[in-house]
Amino acid sequence: MSAPNGMLYGGDEIGALVFDPGHHSLRVGYAQEDTPKADIPAVVGVGPATHIPEAEEKTQDGNVTQTGTKAGGDIRHYIDVTALHVPRPNMEVHSYMKDGQIDNWDLFEKMLDYCYAKVIRSPSEHHPALFTEAVWASRGTREKLAELLFEKYKAPAFFLVKSAVLAAFANGKSTALVVDAGAGQTSAVPVIDGYALTHAAARSPIGGDHLANAAKQLLNSLHIQMLPIYSIQSKEVIRERERPRYTLKSLPAALTLSWREYMLKRQYEDFCHCIAQVSECPYDERVAAAMPGAHYEFPGGYHQDFGPERFKLPDCLFDHSQGPQHLVCAAAGACDADARPALWGNVVICGGVSNTQGWMERLSKELSSRAPSSHRLKSHAPPSPQERRFASWIGGSILASIGSFQQMWISSQEYDEGGKGQLERKCP
Numbered sequence: 001m002s003a004p005n006g007m008l009y010g011g012d013e014i015g016a017l018v019f020d021p022g023h024h025s026l027r028v029g030y031a032q033e034d035t036p037k038a039d040i041p042a043v044v045g046v047g048p049a050t051h052i053p054e055a056e057e058k059t060q061d062g063n064v065t066q067t068g069t070k071a072g073g074d075i076r077h078y079i080d081v082t083a084l085h086v087p088r089p090n091m092e093v094h095s096y097m098k099d100g101q102i103d104n105w106d107l108f109e110k111m112l113d114y115c116y117a118k119v120i121r122s123p124s125e126h127h128p129a130l131f132t133e134a135v136w137a138s139r140g141t142r143e144k145l146a147e148l149l150f151e152k153y154k155a156p157a158f159f160l161v162k163s164a165v166l167a168a169f170a171n172g173k174s175t176a177l178v179v180d181a182g183a184g185q186t187s188a189v190p191v192i193d194g195y196a197l198t199h200a201a202a203r204s205p206i207g208g209d210h211l212a213n214a215a216k217q218l219l220n221s222l223h224i225q226m227l228p229i230y231s232i233q234s235k236e237v238i239r240e241r242e243r244p245r246y247t248l249k250s251l252p253a254a255l256t257l258s259w260r261e262y263m264l265k266r267q268y269e270d271f272c273h274c275i276a277q278v279s280e281c282p283y284d285e286r287v288a289a290a291m292p293g294a295h296y297e298f299p300g301g302y303h304q305d306f307g308p309e310r311f312k313l314p315d316c317l318f319d320h321s322q323g324p325q326h327l328v329c330a331a332a333g334a335c336d337a338d339a340r341p342a343l344w345g346n347v348v349i350c351g352g353v354s355n356t357q358g359w360m361e362r363l364s365k366e367l368s369s370r371a372p373s374s375h376r377l378k379s380h381a382p383p384s385p386q387e388r389r390f391a392s393w394i395g396g397s398i399l400a401s402i403g404s405f406q407q408m409w410i411s412s413q414e415y416d417e418g419g420k421g422q423l424e425r426k427c428p
């Protein structure tokens with residue numbers, strides 16, 4: 001198939017790219033592949049150029065090189081784990097996402113520069129770009145993104161799709177009620193015949209970030225110190241609950257609060273992934289006390305079993321009026337009555353937080369007591385934790401590689417002729 005700008009579309013020869021920006025990470029890679037090529041933390045370190053031999057050595061291998069992009073003066077931008085996780089004096093960490101949307105465009109551009117140069121390693125003008133977006137993405141954000149891709153990156157074609165629609169596609173469905181439990185928020189979005197019903201979408205700001213914060217409070221209340229992993233030189237093997245014995249590394253002075261907090265957040269997340277378990281019913285201390293505990297060793301060497309706390313911690317995801325069960329009911333309830341049976345019968349679950357042990361079972365249980373008795377309730381989720389986290393990216397990868405989609409792209413020629421108006425027309 002030939003596109004208006006003369007470029008050959010169709011199948012893999014076009015090298016279309018799929019970008020899935022989230023609060024926790026940006027997933028990027030080639031359409032038609034099973035998983036994204038990179039899953040990059042959605043923050044950018046900004047600070048003066050520093051020469052840290054150890055970091056420079058590490059960046060020699062692999063595709064996560066970036067020790068920084070020069071941007072005037074000697075301020076550099078540090079992107080991706082290998083560059084970002086190095087203690088550097090005066091490096092601040094900033095997120096470019098806000099409220100489920102791209103918000104800081106200067107930083108996001110640095111991220112895209114990095115993706116093309118270091119992940120894709122190919123000029124942006126060679127690749128059509130498909131972006132996922134939240135159903136509540138504002139018109140301004142959508143237009144700005146199209147402008148950036150066409151005008152700065154000279155993409156030959158561009159397209160925007162609601163992430164819920166793509167998560168449904170990844171599960172082989174064009175009609176579904178998609179529950180996405182991400183880092184910055186949780187949402188329930190009805191999708192009918194491939195279109196997201198924006199007016200019926202429900203969301204709450206309770207997600208993985210909220211859980212990580214709750215973990216920090218829990219450990220503070222138990223007087224357990226989460227020492228930063230980067231500060232530990234060595235530690236001794238000790239008995240359970242014994243006072244830790246470790247030596248500290250000498251670190252550069254002037255490590256910023258934003259960097260230290262970012263690094264600690266990753267550790268609180270790891271703690272949640274390892275020990276948190278959602279119980280099938282609302283938290284009950286006696287029931288939780290009878291359940292098996294989970295062992296966790298902290299970076300300083302301190303280790304102990306966590307009993308009822310491991311169930312109490314993630315209960316905050318369900319125990320209020322913004323829990324996913326209420327979002328599903330609100331979203332289904334806001335749709336036409338004749339659409340509801342198909343939605344209740346196709347609840348699709350995705351997002352990293354849905355991987356918390358017991359999360360899906362609890363949602364199913366909560367929903368089974370709420371689903372109208374006349375409707376059959378059925379939940380679907382990709383089989384592996386990784387596929388649940390990458391569901392929208394995978395849906396984008398499938399969509400961008402099917403033949404009938406190739407005529408849907410907004411080509412650069414169409415954009416030049418019709419401007420941003422093309423967006424509302426082709427990507428409603």
Ligand SMILES: Nc1ncnc2c1ncn2[C@@H]1O[C@H](COP(=O)(O)OP(=O)(O)OP(=O)(O)O)[C@@H](O)[C@H]1O
Nearest residue numbers: 022023024025182183184185208351352353355356
């Ligand atoms: N195995 C796991 N168990 C529990 N939680 C996990 C697991 N893996 C990732 N998470 C959590 O999932 C969240 C990231 O999920 P996801 O990648 O879906 O978010 P995102 O799309 O970047 O963010 P958002 O959708 O809010 O914009 C983080 O809070 C992370 O701690």
Ligand SMILES: [Mg+2]
Nearest residue numbers: 022023182351
């Ligand atoms: Mg997400």
